[in-house]
Amino acid sequence: MSEYRVLARKYRPKTFDDLVGQEALVRTLSNGIKSGRIAHAFLLTGIRGIGKTTTARIIARALNCIGEDGNGGPTPQPCGVCANCTQILQDRHVDVMEMDAASRTGVGDIRELIETVHYAPSNARYKIYIIDEVHMLSNSAFNALLKTLEEPPPHVIFIFATTETRKIPVTILSRCQRFDLKRLDIEQLATHLGNIARLEKVEAQEEALHLIAMAAEGSVRDGLSLLDQAIAHSIGEDGSTGTISGETVRAMLGLSDRTRLFTMLEHLFAGETVPALELLSAQYRDGADIAMLFSDLLAIVHTITRLNLAPNSDLGPAYAEGEKEYAKKLAAKLGVQELTRAWQLLAKGQEEVKYATDSLRTAEMALIRFAHASRLPSPAELVRSLKETGAASPSSPPPSPRPTPGGGSMSARASAQLAPAMQPQQEYQPETMAQPHLTLAASNPPVVLENFEEMVALCEAQREPTLAHHLTNSASVVAFEPGMMTFSTTHAFPADIGKRLTGFLERATGRSWRIVMSNDVGAPTLAEQRARAKTEAVQDACGHPVVKAVLDAFPGATVEDVRSDDR
Numbered sequence: 001m002s003e004y005r006v007l008a009r010k011y012r013p014k015t016f017d018d019l020v021g022q023e024a025l026v027r028t029l030s031n032g033i034k035s036g037r038i039a040h041a042f043l044l045t046g047i048r049g050i051g052k053t054t055t056a057r058i059i060a061r062a063l064n065c066i067g068e069d070g071n072g073g074p075t076p077q078p079c080g081v082c083a084n085c086t087q088i089l090q091d092r093h094v095d096v097m098e099m100d101a102a103s104r105t106g107v108g109d110i111r112e113l114i115e116t117v118h119y120a121p122s123n124a125r126y127k128i129y130i131i132d133e134v135h136m137l138s139n140s141a142f143n144a145l146l147k148t149l150e151e152p153p154p155h156v157i158f159i160f161a162t163t164e165t166r167k168i169p170v171t172i173l174s175r176c177q178r179f180d181l182k183r184l185d186i187e188q189l190a191t192h193l194g195n196i197a198r199l200e201k202v203e204a205q206e207e208a209l210h211l212i213a214m215a216a217e218g219s220v221r222d223g224l225s226l227l228d229q230a231i232a233h234s235i236g237e238d239g240s241t242g243t244i245s246g247e248t249v250r251a252m253l254g255l256s257d258r259t260r261l262f263t264m265l266e267h268l269f270a271g272e273t274v275p276a277l278e279l280l281s282a283q284y285r286d287g288a289d290i291a292m293l294f295s296d297l298l299a300i301v302h303t304i305t306r307l308n309l310a311p312n313s314d315l316g317p318a319y320a321e322g323e324k325e326y327a328k329k330l331a332a333k334l335g336v337q338e339l340t341r342a343w344q345l346l347a348k349g350q351e352e353v354k355y356a357t358d359s360l361r362t363a364e365m366a367l368i369r370f371a372h373a374s375r376l377p378s379p380a381e382l383v384r385s386l387k388e389t390g391a392a393s394p395s396s397p398p399p400s401p402r403p404t405p406g407g408g409s410m411s412a413r414a415s416a417q418l419a420p421a422m423q424p425q426q427e428y429q430p431e432t433m434a435q436p437h438l439t440l441a442a443s444n445p446p447v448v449l450e451n452f453e454e455m456v457a458l459c460e461a462q463r464e465p466t467l468a469h470h471l472t473n474s475a476s477v478v479a480f481e482p483g484m485m486t487f488s489t490t491h492a493f494p495a496d497i498g499k500r501l502t503g504f505l506e507r508a509t510g511r512s513w514r515i516v517m518s519n520d521v522g523a524p525t526l527a528e529q530r531a532r533a534k535t536e537a538v539q540d541a542c543g544h545p546v547v548k549a550v551l552d553a554f555p556g557a558t559v560e561d562v563r564s565d566d567r
Helices: 023-035 052-064 083-089 107-115 139-150 186-199 206-216 220-233 246-253 258-269 273-285 290-309 321-333 336-354 359-375 379-389 412-422 436-443 452-461 465-474 497-509 526-542 545-553
Strands: 041-045 096-100 127-132 156-162 177-180 475-481 484-489 514-517
Touching: 023 052, 023 177, 041 052, 052 083, 052 096, 052 127, 052 156, 096 107, 107 139, 186 206, 186 220, 206 220, 206 246, 220 246, 258 273, 258 290, 258 321, 258 336, 258 359, 273 290, 273 359, 290 321, 290 336, 290 359, 336 359, 452 465, 452 475, 452 497, 452 526, 465 475, 465 497, 465 526, 497 514, 526 545
Parallel strands: 041 156, 041 177, 096 127, 127 156, 484 514
Antiparallel strands: 475 484
């Protein structure tokens, strides 16, 4: 019985023409080899299984091919017949050395490699070093490689392969010619898998090929491995390979039944929790992966949204005809607002399921949240409903907040008096800038502060946050009149607060002040007055018909603050 070779090895590309979806890389390398513009170091990057090491071996064969007659030079189309081509293809050429940096990360390994660099090739034109997963090398190893990489002998070429370019030092990157191998899109990969299936004389449905391509996430090797698995999954009792169907691939990958997912979404959008949870439990019993189920739900919501915005969009063969009709029906029924909300809720549920110890219960709670949110009216529907019921009639205007003591607003007269003191000082002459406050008091009429709130507002306007903070939160005013204030403290004040406040007020208002600290009980602090006023304003707002209607429509909602229209 002959040894079986997996598809990923059996159909590994042997020439540049065999590379799928890498047209830019093939053209650049082919032109460089034809013109003799061959770099001394190449860096191949891309996701796993996209063909980095395979491309490196093709480059090695292209550079060392001598043709069928033994007289050829470097060529982008290696003959595959000469000794160099066959030995490199069989991984046994002495001048083409492959090193796995994931298992040989140290500086000693690189020194062993460097010691052989100066020796001429034994049989080939170039001595080629292929280092896979080069980002795994240690910093010392990179430093040891640096000088040789900068000025290698003319017969040496380095080819690096990596999935993590960011982990490679810039000094190494700058000495390499970099090529990024592109991730294959679903159509490209599905077409390639279909060609391989035909070569293997296996019949595969387009839906199955697209499902495999989606699961491979752009990786050719992953796609071929999954196709290999699907072929094995489809072998019958008589040993013959049956047709690879979408149901076969779904069962193999643990994917959920998409028809049931459409039904589940329909229940969720209708707010019907029980049937949706029953469908979830049924798919879990059938072996569906919960995390993949949420990924499928998100994909369906995305598809429905696309159809909602562009009804003539082509969904491709990944969707059966019945599923396409189902998607179009939901797209016509739902709005973008509902669909975007569903996307956010499902994405949050997927994140929770990913890290949950009990994925099924976590998924159930996420779907319950989805179904509950679907029953809530949208803001537009709520406004429309309120207008129809007359809750927003002119006879009951929305509540205006109570004026909060010291809330930052002062009387018009006091504001006009404070205005000169708040003007920017850019226009003062340099000789007057040494004492800006004194100049301000002398240049403008005296500012009269009628109450404590205006004093705090002046502190805030003149950028005295420390004074404003202590006065707001700790000062209990016993008596106040222009030029004099008596107060007690509810918390410890800095020892120099009285002196600092007096000096500030005299500079800012242009008049003398007397500040007296007393042990008598004064009025509540400004912070306490504001908190009480806010509580009363919220209570008044909650009693208004419009606000009550909103609170009834959104159970659990609360009024946090009340603000006037000009804020």
